[in-house]
Amino acid sequence: MSDTRTAAVVEPVLAEKEAEVLKGELLAAYPPKIGRKRERQIVVNKRGEDGSYPEIQANTRTLPGIITQRGCTYAGCKGVVVGPTRDILQITHGPIGCGFYSWLTRRNQTRAEGASDDNFMPYSLSTDLEDKDIVFGGEKKLRRAVKEAFDTFRPKAIAIFSTCPVGLIGDDVHAVARDMTEELGITVFGMSCEGYKGVSQSAGHHIANNAVFTHVVGKNPERPEGEFKVNMLGEYNIGGDAFELERLLGLLGVTLVTTFSGNSTFVSMGQAPFADVNLVMCHRSINYMAEMMETKYGLPWFKVNFIGAGPSSKSLRHLAEYFADAGLAARVESLIESEMIEVSEELDRVRPRLAGKSVLMYVGGSRAHHYQDLFRELGMKVVSAGYEFAHRDDYEGRRVIPTIKVDADSRNIEQLHVERDEARYSRRRDDAEIESLKARGLPMGEYEGMMGEMAEGSLVIDDISHYETEKLIELVKPDLLCAGIKEKYVVQKHGIPLKQLHNYDIGGPYAGFRGAINFYREIDRLVNGSVWGKIKAPWDKAPELSGSYGW
Ligand code: CFM
Numbered sequence: 001m002s003d004t005r006t007a008a009v010v011e012p013v014l015a016e017k018e019a020e021v022l023k024g025e026l027l028a029a030y031p032p033k034i035g036r037k038r039e040r041q042i043v044v045n046k047r048g049e050d051g052s053y054p055e056i057q058a059n060t061r062t063l064p065g066i067i068t069q070r071g072c073t074y075a076g077c078k079g080v081v082v083g084p085t086r087d088i089l090q091i092t093h094g095p096i097g098c099g100f101y102s103w104l105t106r107r108n109q110t111r112a113e114g115a116s117d118d119n120f121m122p123y124s125l126s127t128d129l130e131d132k133d134i135v136f137g138g139e140k141k142l143r144r145a146v147k148e149a150f151d152t153f154r155p156k157a158i159a160i161f162s163t164c165p166v167g168l169i170g171d172d173v174h175a176v177a178r179d180m181t182e183e184l185g186i187t188v189f190g191m192s193c194e195g196y197k198g199v200s201q202s203a204g205h206h207i208a209n210n211a212v213f214t215h216v217v218g219k220n221p222e223r224p225e226g227e228f229k230v231n232m233l234g235e236y237n238i239g240g241d242a243f244e245l246e247r248l249l250g251l252l253g254v255t256l257v258t259t260f261s262g263n264s265t266f267v268s269m270g271q272a273p274f275a276d277v278n279l280v281m282c283h284r285s286i287n288y289m290a291e292m293m294e295t296k297y298g299l300p301w302f303k304v305n306f307i308g309a310g311p312s313s314k315s316l317r318h319l320a321e322y323f324a325d326a327g328l329a330a331r332v333e334s335l336i337e338s339e340m341i342e343v344s345e346e347l348d349r350v351r352p353r354l355a356g357k358s359v360l361m362y363v364g365g366s367r368a369h370h371y372q373d374l375f376r377e378l379g380m381k382v383v384s385a386g387y388e389f390a391h392r393d394d395y396e397g398r399r400v401i402p403t404i405k406v407d408a409d410s411r412n413i414e415q416l417h418v419e420r421d422e423a424r425y426s427r428r429r430d431d432a433e434i435e436s437l438k439a440r441g442l443p444m445g446e447y448e449g450m451m452g453e454m455a456e457g458s459l460v461i462d463d464i465s466h467y468e469t470e471k472l473i474e475l476v477k478p479d480l481l482c483a484g485i486k487e488k489y490v491v492q493k494h495g496i497p498l499k500q501l502h503n504y505d506i507g508g509p510y511a512g513f514r515g516a517i518n519f520y521r522e523i524d525r526l527v528n529g530s531v532w533g534k535i536k537a538p539w540d541k542a543p544e545l546s547g548s549y550g551w
Helices: 005-010 016-027 032-041 073-082 096-101 131-136 139-153 164-169 173-184 202-215 241-252 266-270 283-297 309-323 326-354 372-377 392-396 398-403 431-439 466-476 485-493 512-527
Strands: 042-044 088-093 157-162 187-191 228-235 254-261 277-280 301-303 358-362 381-386 459-461 480-483 498-500
Touching (some): 016 032, 016 042, 016 459, 032 042, 073 187, 073 202, 073 254, 088 139, 139 157, 139 173, 157 173, 173 187, 228 241, 241 326, 283 392, 309 512, 358 372, 358 466, 372 512, 392 398, 466 485, 480 485
Parallel strands (some): 228 254, 228 277, 381 459
Antiparallel strands (some): 042 459
């Protein structure tokens, strides 16, 4: 399968004028002030002569009154980045709800190897802050909780996550972590990831990257074996995606030192600096880690995408190019060839049933990009897509980073000052080699963003609201919508199937070749299911609710 990127940008999905009309209709109901802000967050995709894309406003506060799909900073820190690491015992310092609602809801899977391999993921530990703790302070309770957790589980490491009230009352989780590190003789680290800390979960990613980089990465001196060693960054093993990628790398004889952080351990993350290269899957959540490891240890990174058979082949070929090894390159080609047999068979079956159908896709900070090629393989058209909390670089490419205005909300998140570790630094590829890899098409230290993957005339929407989603359904009448649980049932009541691209509903894996096959089948089942035409939305039958009081 060839690189579909260039084809994608030239084939328009809507005429530009049509897209502008859609945009106008979306904004029409807003009061002027809100309309002016949303106008900058909804853009019609168009590639400029110089390869640039229209500027989109992103990573700014959601306006009060708008129903957003965003999550909080604590969610991004605990739920997303640190959560999937099975042998770090994780304690939520906060009211019980924060711990409860972040307990295994993301479907990040893990596989402990043997009885000596700790797996704390089935647990949710919380200090259960109550009113009296808010009044008198919660630090003592936190110390007791850390001690009790240590006595019960004997973990190698403990992570403490702050929730909103912790920041408001001023509990010093870092002081507690320092003291407990000394007392218990294990790694204990705290994170100031109060929910309100940033404009979305994106801030939590950054805070988690900083903490894991400071307290975990490089702390294990044991050098892993292997001729070709890689880390996979920004792969969280939702629905078993990382398991599928482990299978592929295993067949190629490539050693996966660690992922950040699907199916990972404290032990393996500690060995990360021994890898030869970092493969970055989700740029948004983990680019800080890639940058910091490059500065400190000389480890280069490049962007990969393992969603879709085409992108998977391309990423594996890039890996072979990076190592410039004829044996590895031959193994990659034969692996692609054998995996593609079943992929092609399945595509031949489902493509005629799906070609030309339309999709709207609004997910997080990377999947709305990653799934574009998968839909292209099915012949489906992504009419509009967007992220909930991505930054401009995830839309327009990293080239715009120097032009992004750093506002007070972003300044609120610590930017670690990282220096070269002279003892451990080794530049895996020198500048000339990096340049020649780039010339051969490897995205070394680069990310082109989602807009480059989208058709001309498609609508790019940041932080879409519930109102806009419903308005678009009315205007576009898509065959499928991809989003999350917050949208799912509203959309399905319109008689339109919704595929959750956060937790994959009950499905997955969707990464790699077998994952692509799973996805093709799932989309065929959803889009061509007969149930949708039989649904009458409750508001079609009785548009207004009425009720009365009684006692
Ligand atoms: Fe990265 Fe993610 Fe995503 Fe994300 Fe997320 Fe997620 Fe996501 Mo939900 S790390 S940005 S914060 S790919 S939980 S596994 S699906 S919103 S698009």
